[in-house]
Amino acid sequence: MKNIRNFCIIAHIDHGKSTLADRILELTNVIHTVSKEPSLDSMDLERERGITIKAKAVRIPYYARNGQDYILNLIDTPGHVDFSYEVSRSLKACEGAILLVDASQGVEAQTIANTYLAIDAGLTIIPVINKIDLTNIMLDDCYLQLDEMLGIPSEDVLRVSGKLGTGVPELLEAIIERIPPPQGSPDEPLSCLIFDSAYDSYRGVLPHIRIFAGSVQRGDRIMLKSTGKVFEVDEVGYFSPDPVVGQKLGAGEVGYLTATIREAGDVHVGDTIISAKHPNTPAIPGFRHPQPMVYCGLYPVISNDYGKLTAALEKFQLNDSSIVYEKESSGALGYGYRVGFLGMLHMDITLERLKREYELMLIATMPSVVYKIITTKPEELYVDSPSKFPEPDRIDHIEEPIIRARVIVPMEFVGPCMELADSKRGSLIGMEHPDGKRVVLIYDFPLAEIITGYYDKLKSVSRGYASVSYDLMGYQPGDLVKVDILVKGTKVDALSYIAPRETASTRGRALIHKLRKLIPRHQFEVSLQAAIGKKVVAREDIVPIRKDVLAKCYGGDITRKRKLLEKQKEGKKLMKMVGQVEIPQEAFLSLLKLEE
Amino acid sequence: MRGLYIHIPFCVRKCAYCDFYSLAGRQHLVPAYVDALLTEARSYAGLSFQTLYLGGGTPSLLGDRGLRRLLNGLHQVFDLSGLAEATIEVNPDSATTALLETARQKGFNRVSIGVQSLRDGELNSVGRVHNAAQALAALAQAKATGFASISADVIIGLPEQNWGTLHSTIGKLVHMGVQHISAYCLSLEPGTPLAADPPANLPDDDAQAELFHRACSFLESEGFVHYEISNFARPDHECQHNLNYWRGGAYLGLGPAAASHLNGRRFKDRDDLETYLRNPTGLVEDVEILNAEAKAAEEAMLRLRLLREGIDVRALATRFGRANTQGLTRRLREMAMRGCLVRDSTRYVLPADRVLVSNSAFAEVLGD
Numbered sequence: 027m028k029n030i031r032n033f034c035i036i037a038h039i040d041h042g043k044s045t046l047a048d049r050i051l052e053l054t055n056v057i058h059t060v061s062k063e064p065s066l067d068s069m070d071l072e073r074e075r076g077i078t079i080k081a082k083a084v085r086i087p088y089y090a091r092n093g094q095d096y097i098l099n100l101i102d103t104p105g106h107v108d109f110s111y112e113v114s115r116s117l118k119a120c121e122g123a124i125l126l127v128d129a130s131q132g133v134e135a136q137t138i139a140n141t142y143l144a145i146d147a148g149l150t151i152i153p154v155i156n157k158i159d160l161t162n163i164m165l166d167d168c169y170l171q172l173d174e175m176l177g178i179p180s181e182d183v184l185r186v187s188g189k190l191g192t193g194v195p196e197l198l199e200a201i202i203e204r205i206p207p208p209q210g211s212p213d214e215p216l217s218c219l220i221f222d223s224a225y226d227s228y229r230g231v232l233p234h235i236r237i238f239a240g241s242v243q244r245g246d247r248i249m250l251k252s253t254g255k256v257f258e259v260d261e262v263g264y265f266s267p268d269p270v271v272g273q274k275l276g277a278g279e280v281g282y283l284t285a286t287i288r289e290a291g292d293v294h295v296g297d298t299i300i301s302a303k304h305p306n307t308p309a310i311p312g313f314r315h316p317q318p319m320v321y322c323g324l325y326p327v328i329s330n331d332y333g334k335l336t337a338a339l340e341k342f343q344l345n346d347s348s349i350v351y352e353k354e355s356s357g358a359l360g361y362g363y364r365v366g367f368l369g370m371l372h373m374d375i376t377l378e379r380l381k382r383e384y385e386l387m388l389i390a391t392m393p394s395v396v397y398k399i400i401t402t403k404p405e406e407l408y409v410d411s412p413s414k415f416p417e418p419d420r421i422d423h424i425e426e427p428i429i430r431a432r433v434i435v436p437m438e439f440v441g442p443c444m445e446l447a448d449s450k451r452g453s454l455i456g457m458e459h460p461d462g463k464r465v466v467l468i469y470d471f472p473l474a475e476i477i478t479g480y481y482d483k484l485k486s487v488s489r490g491y492a493s494v495s496y497d498l499m500g501y502q503p504g505d506l507v508k509v510d511i512l513v514k515g516t517k518v519d520a521l522s523y524i525a526p527r528e529t530a531s532t533r534g535r536a537l538i539h540k541l542r543k544l545i546p547r548h549q550f551e552v553s554l555q556a557a558i559g560k561k562v563v564a565r566e567d568i569v570p571i572r573k574d575v576l577a578k579c580y581g582g583d584i585t586r587k588r589k590l591l592e593k594q595k596e597g598k599k600l601m602k603m604v605g606q607v608e609i610p611q612e613a614f615l616s617l618l619k620l621e622e
Numbered sequence: 623m624r625g626l627y628i629h630i631p632f633c634v635r636k637c638a639y640c641d642f643y644s645l646a647g648r649q650h651l652v653p654a655y656v657d658a659l660l661t662e663a664r665s666y667a668g669l670s671f672q673t674l675y676l677g678g679g680t681p682s683l684l685g686d687r688g689l690r691r692l693l694n695g696l697h698q699v700f701d702l703s704g705l706a707e708a709t710i711e712v713n714p715d716s717a718t719t720a721l722l723e724t725a726r727q728k729g730f731n732r733v734s735i736g737v738q739s740l741r742d743g744e745l746n747s748v749g750r751v752h753n754a755a756q757a758l759a760a761l762a763q764a765k766a767t768g769f770a771s772i773s774a775d776v777i778i779g780l781p782e783q784n785w786g787t788l789h790s791t792i793g794k795l796v797h798m799g800v801q802h803i804s805a806y807c808l809s810l811e812p813g814t815p816l817a818a819d820p821p822a823n824l825p826d827d828d829a830q831a832e833l834f835h836r837a838c839s840f841l842e843s844e845g846f847v848h849y850e851i852s853n854f855a856r857p858d859h860e861c862q863h864n865l866n867y868w869r870g871g872a873y874l875g876l877g878p879a880a881a882s883h884l885n886g887r888r889f890k891d892r893d894d895l896e897t898y899l900r901n902p903t904g905l906v907e908d909v910e911i912l913n914a915e916a917k918a919a920e921e922a923m924l925r926l927r928l929l930r931e932g933i934d935v936r937a938l939a940t941r942f943g944r945a946n947t948q949g950l951t952r953r954l955r956e957m958a959m960r961g962c963l964v965r966d967s968t969r970y971v972l973p974a975d976r977v978l979v980s981n982s983a984f985a986e987v988l989g990d
C-alpha cells in the first residue's frame with residue numbers, strides 16, 4: 027500500500043488536463059500510440075462544450091527512479107461550476123492533487139474553488155504551470171497568483187509542457203515523493219467510497235470506488251450504507267484505461283465493482299459501501315443526496331413520444347443519478363416531466379444528449395429555481411415551477427435561493443462585469459486584488475438570475491476572460507411576482523415566469539415582443555398578453571397572415587406539390603398547439619434570450 | 623378525359639425569378655428535340671387525348687417549322703381526333719405571325735401569351751426579354767389569327783408594382799378582349815437570381831395579397847369567373863387542360879421535367895435535356911403509386927383549388943370507395959366547422975377570403 031498514489035488533476039477547461047493525462051499515460055506505457063482523442067473524457071458532447079462531467083479513474087503502473095514499482099491512480103474530476111459536490115467526492119478519493127495552470131492564462135475562479143476544496147479535504151497539492159512551450163506566457167504572474175490566491179510558494183511550483191512532455195518525468199517523481207501513500211488497514215471491515223458510477227446494460231450499475239479499509243472480492247456481500255440495500259459482488263476490477271477484471275481490491279486501491287445493481291437510484295456518488303457482515307461500519311462523511319438547483323419542464327414535441335421520453339430519462343438517470351424527474355402535465359404542452367439539474371450547464375448538456383442520443387424532439391420550458399413560499403396560513407412550500415405557485419392571496423411572501431459567486435476578471439473588464447452584476451440583482455460583498463492585474467469580485471446573486479443567461483453574458487462582456495465559481499448560501503425574501511402569458515386569451519402555463527416586481531413588466535413587454543416574432547402568423551389575429559394577476563402589463567397582436575399558397579403548377583407536377591405541403595406539415599408538427607395557435611418550440615425558452 | 627402536355631425547355635434568356643426547367647441559348651437544338659419528343663411519344667403510341675397543351679419554357683421558340691413537324695408527328699402517333707382544346711404558350715417576342723398562323727392551322731384553338739405586365743419597367747426589372755408594345759402586338763395578332771380563346775399571364779408582386787400599374791395592365795388586357803387571365807404571385811424560388819439578390823422595392827407578402835385581392839374584385843366586376851386560385855375566365859373559357867389536372871384526371875407529359883398521371887401512376891421525366899436528346903424514353907423517374915385512400919385525399923387537395931367546383935365527397939366516395947374516403951370526409955367536416963371550408967351538402971369549397979392562405983387547408987385535407 028505504501029507504493030500506491032491516488033491523485034487527480036485540478037484545472038480550468040482548456041488548461042491542458044487531458045493532454046497532460048495522455049502524456050502521463052504514454053510515458054508509463056499505459057497507452058502506446060499518441061491518440062488524437064484524449065483518453066479520459068469520452069463524451070463527444072463534453073468535448074464540444076469543453077468539459078468533463080463523468081469522473082473516471084485510470085490505474086498507472088510506474089517504475090520510479092528509486093527502483094521501486096508504484097501504482098498511480100489518476101482520478102478524473104469534473105471541471106465545471108455545477109459539479110462542486112461531485113468534485114468534492116472525487117477529491118475525497120485522493121491523497122494528492124495536481125493543480126494545473128495554463129501559463130498563458132493564469133489561475134481561474136473555478137480552479138481556485140476546487141483547490142480550496144482539495145486543501146480542505148487534506149490533499150497534498152502539487153502546483154504545476156503548463157504550456158511552458160508557448161511564447162506568450164506570464165510565468166511571473168502565475169507565480170504571484172498562486173502565492174496570493176492560494177498561498178503556494180514559488181519554489182514548490184513545477185513547470186511542464188503537456189504537449190511536448192517537458193517536465194512530465196519530474197512531475198511523476200514529484201507525485202511519488204510529495205503525495206503520501208493511502209492509509210487504512212486491509213484487515214478492518216470494508217469501507218469504500220463511491221466517487222462516480224457508470225451503467226452497463228449487462229452488468230447493471232458500475233460504481234467507481236476508492237477503498238479506505240478492508241477489501242472486496244467476487245462473492246462478497248456488500249451493503250450500500252445510505253439505503254441498507256445488500257448486493258453480492260459479481261466482479262471487481264480497475265480501468266487501465268480499459269476495464270481489467272481483478273481478483274480483489276484492497277485498502278488504498280481504486281477501481282470498480284459490479285453486483286447486478288439494476289436501479290440507478292440505489293447508487294449515489296458519495297455513498298459508502300460496507301460489508302454486509304459489518305452493518306455498523308460508519309459512513310464516510312460528506313455524503314448527500316444530489317440536490318437539484320434548476321428545474322425545467324420537458325415535453326415531447328409529438329405527444330406519442332411520451333413513452334420514449336420516459337424510457338430515455340430512466341436510462342439517462344442510470345449514468346447520471348444527479349438528475350431527478352417527476353411527471354408533470356401542462357395545459358399547453360400536455361404530458362411531460364419536471365426535471366431537476368445541478369445547474370444550468372448540467373441542464374444544457376443533458377438536454378442536448380437526450381435530443382441527440384435518443385433522437386427525441388423535446389420542448390424545454392424556462393428553467394426555474396426552487397422558490398420557498400410562505401403562505402398566509404402560514405406554511406412553507408418549496409416550489410420548482412411557476413405553474414405550481416399558489417394563488418397570490420395565499421402567499422405571504424416568497425423567498426428565493428441566493429448564491430455567493432467569486433468572479434475573477436482582468437482589471438480592464440471590471441466595469442462591465444459589475445454592470446452585468448447590477449443588472450442581475452447582484453450585491454457586492456467584497457473585492458480582492460491578488461496580483462495587480464486581476465480582480466476577484468465577490469457577489470451575492472439570486473440563483474434565478476444566474477440561470478438566465480449570466481454565464482454567456484459574463485463571457486461576452488469580458489471577452490472570455492472572466493471566470494466564476496459559486497456556492498449556495500440559502501434563502502432570502504424577495505419582492506417577486508408571477509407573470510402569466512396569454513395567447514389569444516388562453517393562459518399558457520409553460521410560459522409563466524417569476525420576476526422581481528420592479529422588472530416584471532419590462533420583461534413582460536420584451537417577452538411579448540419576442541413571442542410576436544417567433545409565433546407565425548395565423549389565419550386569424552393572435553393576441554399576446556402578459557399579466558400580473560388580472561392586470562395586463564403588455565400586449566401585442568399578431569396580424570393574420572395574408573398569403574400562404576402554392577402557386578403555379580409545374581407542368582402538372584402534383585407529386586412535387588404534395589411533397590412541398592408535406593414538408594410544410596412536418597414543420598408544423600414541430601410546433602405545439604395551444605388552442606388554435608401554433609407555438610414553435612423556441613418560444614418556450616425565449617425568456618432566456620430576451621437580451622439578444 | 624386525358625390530356626397531353628408537351629414541355630419545350632428553351633428560352634431566349636432566363637428570367638430572374640424563373641425556376642421552371644428551361645435553358646437559354648439552346649434553340650439550335652430544336653430540330654433534334656422535336657425528334658426526341660416524337661421518339662418518346664411513340665412509346666405511348668395509340669393513346670387518344672382530348673386536350674393538348676404545349677408549355678414551357680417558350681414553345682414559340684419551336685418556330686413555325688418546328689411546330690409543324692411536331693404536330694404532324696403527333697398526329698401520326700396519337701389519336702387526336704377527339705381533341706377539344708389545344709393550347710400553345712407563346713412569349714410576345716417570338717409570337718410571330720407565321721408561328722401563330724401555323725398553330726391555328728395545326729389545330730390550336732387557344733393561345734396563352736406570357737404578357738406578365740404591360741409596364742416596361744416592371745418587365746425589365748425581372749429580366750423579361752419583351753416589352754409592353756410587343757405584348758400588345760402579340761395579343762392583336764393572336765386575335766387576328768382567330769383563336770377561340772386567348773389567355774394572358776400576369777405576375778403580381780413585380781418590383782415597384784402597385785395597384786395603379788397592375789390595374790392598368792389587367793385593364794388593358796380585358797379591354798383587348800382576352801377571355802382568360804392567369805395571375806401568379808411572384809415568389810422567390812431558391813436558386814434563382816431574384817432570390818439570391820431580391821430588389822428592395824419588391825412588394826412583400828401583404829402587399830402582394832392586397833394587389834391580388836384587388837385584381838380579383840376587378841376581374842370579377844368585369845365578368846370573369848375566379849375558377850381556380852390563380853385563374854380567371856369568362857364563362858366557358860376555363861382551361862380544360864388545367865381543369866383536368868385539378869380534377870385528378872389523367873395526362874401524359876412529354877419532355878424533360880414533364881409530369882404524367884396515367885392509370886393512377888404519377889411519374890416524370892428527369893429534367894436533363896442532354897440525356898433526353900440521347901435517350902428520350904430513359905428519363906422516367908419518381909414513379910409513385912398511392913393507395914386508394916391517399917389517392918382520394920390527393921384528389922381532394924387538388925380539387926380544393928377549384929374555387930367553384932370544390933370537392934364533392936359523394937362523388938369521391940363512389941369512385942374510391944366509402945372506406946377510403948371516411949377519414950377525408952371527417953377532416954372536411956371538421957374544417958368546415960372551424961370555418962376553414964364552406965360546405966354545401968356534400969360539396970366543400972375554400973372560403974373566398976382564404977384563397978391566398980390555403981396551404982394549411984391543402985395540408986389538412988391531405989391528412990397524415
Ligand SMILES: Nc1nc2c(ncn2[C@@H]2O[C@H](COP(=O)(O)OP(=O)(O)O)[C@@H](O)[C@H]2O)c(=O)[nH]1
Nearest residue numbers: 038039040041042043044045156157187188189
Ligand atoms: N502549447 C501547448 N498547448 C497545449 C499544452 N497542453 C495542452 N495544450 C493545448 O490546449 C488545448 C486544451 O488542452 P486539453 O488537454 O484538451 O485541455 P483540458 O480541457 O484541460 O482537458 C488543446 O488545444 C491542447 O492542444 C501544452 O503544454 N502546450
Ligand code: SF4
Nearest residue numbers: 633636637640678679
Ligand atoms: S420565359 Fe418563362 S420559362 Fe422562360 S425563363 Fe422566363 S419565365 Fe422561365
